[in-house]
Amino acid sequence: MKQTIDELPLTKAVTDVLHQLGVKDINPAYSTGLAWGGQEGCTTKEIYSPADGNLIASVNMATAEDYEQVVKQAEEAFKVWRKMPAPKRGEIVRQIGNKLREHKEALGKLVSYEMGKILQEGLGEVQEMIDICDFAVGLSRQLHGYTMHSERPQHRMYEQYHPLGIVGVISAFNFPVAVWSWNAMLAAVCGDVVIWKPSEKTPLTAVACQHILREVLTENELPEGIFNLVIGDAEIGSLMANDTRIPLVSATGSTRMGKKVGEAVGARLGKSLLELGGNNAIIITEHADLEMALRAVVFGAVGTCGQRCTSTRRLIIHENVYEQVKERLLKIYPSLPIGHPLSNTTLVGPLIDKDAVKAFQNALEAVQQEGGNLLIGGEVLEGEQYAIGTYVTPAIVEAENHYHMVQEETFAPILYLIKYSGDVENAIELQNGVKQGLSSSIFSTNLLETEAFLSHWGSDCGIANVNIGTSGAEIGGAFGGEKDTGGGRESGSDAWRVYMRRQTNTINYGRELPLAQGIKFDIMD
Ligand code: NAD
Numbered sequence: 001m002k003q004t005i006d007e008l009p010l011t012k013a014v015t016d017v018l019h020q021l022g023v024k025d026i027n028p029a030y031s032t033g034l035a036w037g038g039q040e041g042c043t044t045k046e047i048y049s050p051a052d053g054n055l056i057a058s059v060n061m062a063t064a065e066d067y068e069q070v071v072k073q074a075e076e077a078f079k080v081w082r083k084m085p086a087p088k089r090g091e092i093v094r095q096i097g098n099k100l101r102e103h104k105e106a107l108g109k110l111v112s113y114e115m116g117k118i119l120q121e122g123l124g125e126v127q128e129m130i131d132i133c134d135f136a137v138g139l140s141r142q143l144h145g146y147t148m149h150s151e152r153p154q155h156r157m158y159e160q161y162h163p164l165g166i167v168g169v170i171s172a173f174n175f176p177v178a179v180w181s182w183n184a185m186l187a188a189v190c191g192d193v194v195i196w197k198p199s200e201k202t203p204l205t206a207v208a209c210q211h212i213l214r215e216v217l218t219e220n221e222l223p224e225g226i227f228n229l230v231i232g233d234a235e236i237g238s239l240m241a242n243d244t245r246i247p248l249v250s251a252t253g254s255t256r257m258g259k260k261v262g263e264a265v266g267a268r269l270g271k272s273l274l275e276l277g278g279n280n281a282i283i284i285t286e287h288a289d290l291e292m293a294l295r296a297v298v299f300g301a302v303g304t305c306g307q308r309c310t311s312t313r314r315l316i317i318h319e320n321v322y323e324q325v326k327e328r329l330l331k332i333y334p335s336l337p338i339g340h341p342l343s344n345t346t347l348v349g350p351l352i353d354k355d356a357v358k359a360f361q362n363a364l365e366a367v368q369q370e371g372g373n374l375l376i377g378g379e380v381l382e383g384e385q386y387a388i389g390t391y392v393t394p395a396i397v398e399a400e401n402h403y404h405m406v407q408e409e410t411f412a413p414i415l416y417l418i419k420y421s422g423d424v425e426n427a428i429e430l431q432n433g434v435k436q437g438l439s440s441s442i443f444s445t446n447l448l449e450t451e452a453f454l455s456h457w458g459s460d461c462g463i464a465n466v467n468i469g470t471s472g473a474e475i476g477g478a479f480g481g482e483k484d485t486g487g488g489r490e491s492g493s494d495a496w497r498v499y500m501r502r503q504t505n506t507i508n509y510g511r512e513l514p515l516a517q518g519i520k521f522d523i524m525d
Pocket of ligand 1: 309469
């Protein structure tokens with residue numbers, strides 16, 4: 001593999017970024033928007049970059065008492081925030097979007113350095129935050145319900161949407177800031193207040209976001225408690241899941257986590273929005289434009305070092321073009337520049353930590369035991385610039401769809417090549433033949449194939465693309481997946497509805513009191 005030499009004055013660049021974003025050497029355990037807090041003597045967690053192993057900064061971990069403080073503050077803030085007209089809340093979100101524009105470069109760099117995705121993707125993630133702010137501003141003038149005709153004379157019926165209350169957001173390490181903004185900005189214009197528990201692997205970008213928000217909250221003299229941050233691990237997440245004061249918990253992460261959160265929230269009849277693991281496939285038919293398909297496959301499989309929920313994990317290729325696709329991939333993979341994510345020439349950064357490297361190696365070993373044929377990759381890179389041990393070479397394995405490892409989501413750059421024959425229905429069956437249902441795509445220039453893929457007997461995923469890869473969704477559409485992916489939808493379209501409670505209203509503007517369904521109930525007096 002081609003290895004990039006890191007020539008950036010990185011230490012200086014990162015120090016400047018931390019300074020600009022207000023990240024200190026040790027950061028407090030929680031924030032209620034303006035104030036920061038935390039118990040004395042709590043645990044402190046050091047956060048190291050997966051890029052070079054350097055200590056970036058530390059965070060204090062919130063205790064149950066800290067959490068309690070935050071919830072109380074959020075409850076108070078909700079009473080104020082819900083009374084502000086939605087377009088005025090939209091104005092606050094517009095200003096947050098503008099602040100993010102100002103800090104895009106710095107926040108993008110910190111995302112890249114803390115999480116390990118390449119700078120282009122770090123900047124893209126911040127752009128996604130800006131885009132959702134713009135979307136939410138427009139939405140703040142459109143939180144609409146239907147009107148219906150009543151069966152009773154001089155009656156009017158309509159429905160309206162009201163704020164829910166506190167929205168709990170639990171986020172994953174791989175999109176450390178965008179997922180929060182998808183939830184928080186919509187929830188905010190809907191009149192909700194938000195408590196965010198970021199991934200314990202990437203809390204510093206969350207701290208940075210909170211500092212950015214703080215400027216807007218201060219400038220607008222808003223109270224504490226509208227946008228809250230609690231730094232903690234699964235225990236804090238679990239407190240949120242079990243807390244009846246939080247009507248909606250939006251949780252992004254592994255299916256294992258989603259099942260626990262879903263069960264806890266369900267047991268108290270709360271609402272959950274679950275965005276969980278994927279096992280996404282691209283189908284390449286014999287009618288595909290192969291050059292286009294290959295570009296999408298490589299971005300999908302190795303982008304973010306295979307750590308996107310929408311990463312391409314399975315490639316289902318028609319037997320007539322199978323060898324050609326395989327050969328081309330085997331030429332492209334060795335030329336992929338692997339290196340420091342902040343280096344301009346890098347396309348593949350590190351995995352998040354050594355546990356992820358272990359999971360990558362274990363998966364490759366297990367799939368080979370099942371009969372998989374490792375064609376390329378799978379090494380852990382060595383040498384001075386890779387000394388931290390988080391850099392791997394993306395792997396390609398010939399495999400069968402039913403293999404246990406192929407059925408699982410390994411959060412690493414492993415691409416399984418699966419051959420199909422016959423017509424596109426066989427490929428669709430393979431594509432649907434996993435537990436997860438997030439993203440899917442087909443490369444074909446044949447209308448009969450692409451329409452079959454999109455039909456009611458086609459892809460069973462929440463996202464189905466034609467001649468576009470599985471990853472890189474736009475915020476305008478609703479994002480989420482079926483089956484083990486959890487069924488939640490967030491971001492665009494009408495995903496906002498989950499952040500509100502729905503109310504049907506019937507108004508009588510006559511002088512009679514007719515009952516629905518013509519029921520007679522005359523009171524004698
Ligand atoms: P993870 O499940 O380990 O952790 C995610 C978050 O859940 C963290 O904040 C963690 O502290 C919290 N958590 C863990 N156990 C919990 C529990 N029992 N109760 C409450 N909270 C708990 O996931 P990860 O390793 O951070 O992220 C990778 C996973 O996330 C992958 O499976 C990926 O596909 C998925 N993901 C899905 C989407 C999507 O939109 N579908 C987006 C990003 C990531």
